[in-house]
Amino acid sequence: MISISHHGATSGVTGSCHELTLGQGAQKSGILIDCGLFQGQDEGRGASASDLSIDFPIEHIRALVVTHVHIDHVGRIPYLLAAGFDGPIICSEPSAIMLPEILEDALKIGFTRDRQLIERVLGLIRSRLVPVPYGQWHSLLAEDDCSLSVRLQRAGHILGSAYVECDVVEGDVAERIVFSGDLGAPHAPLLPAPQSPERADRLVIESTYGDKDHEDRETRRYRLKAVLEHALEDGGTVLVPAFSIGRTQELLYEIEGLIHEFGGELWSNLEIVVDSPLVAEFTRIYRDLKPYWDAEATDLVRQGRHPLSFEQLTVINSHEDHLNAVDYLARSHRPCVVLAGSGMCAGGRVVNYLKAMLGDKRNDVLFVGYQAAGTPGRDILTYGHRGGWVELDDERYDIRARIHQVGGYSAHAGQSDLVAFVAGIPVPPREIRIVHGDSVAKLALKRCFQSLVGTDIIIPSE
């Protein structure tokens, strides 16, 4: 029997791990789509060290397909290998470049400080990687009465992101099953928008923003400009809690565009600091992989612009330089934008900046991505507007800085984009499974799909 099951991302937006199974008994085979880490409040059911072990059978799993390299989609891969998984890891070509980098960082933080062990795990991961070009079928299983092939299509979410089309045959049943991974917004900078699948008998779709739409790109740009102007006026710092991949590069791209457009003495004073070796590394990879950029970005390069490596951009690597920068910016009156990880303020260098800067009303904190419940980022967003406080490393910090959220950089499709993705499938799927969202978002999206197609719409629980 061809079946779909879920080992994560059903009660929240993290821990993505879905299974497609065919056959039964000794003949059972399957593949996993993603194997991500639980984060924020979802951690309750996954991220403590003892809980990270893979708690489902994997003997029949032939391959892992990775939709994209965000940690909530790939973070459990080392544990999957430790549990004995010995199949290939299928992903797009850019993802194959980025996956070892992102996992190296995750291993250092959550797994071990033992350099040799990290190298061994990374070596193992590299040896299993099978990069597959977009749009090309790749066979994973071909036996007498069952077969399974996958094809990756651009998802427009982050560099290398893909949705996965699976052609499954078992006996005389043939099905096309599509896993959306995370889908990008159509008007995001840098990456081409996702196209709807040409066929999907069953669809598993994310719903991070299933209940809302983003501001359009112009509105977003205008708001970003206003936040930057506040810093330019009074010499404050705009602090951006940065995710390593995706939103950060989009934001840098937009800032370069604003500087180019408005230029002048004022804007040329604005300094942009990337205080994160990992963000810097992924920005470099983004820069190197121009063939995957969209037409607009490619045009800029042709005009001689450097959207991800402009003059006012500084990168901070060492921890000592980081501490100096925090100290300097808290005292100086130079307008500056700082991008520092982690994106949800749950750790990393951004925490030092927050401690030094939240209390000063010259400063702004700009959130560009989803803030999971239970993270300091969510608390700052919720209480920052009412003169509230946030707890960082067990201490309270009053929030006087202005707090902003610009939704569209989150690199996720909004509600109407998700609906358009489904509406664009020529024959509506007979089953849609909604995953990867808060329950409000999932229910809202379910209602949209119900009025769109007369299909079975399932919100699975594990």
Ligand SMILES: [Zn+2]
């Ligand atoms: Zn993602």
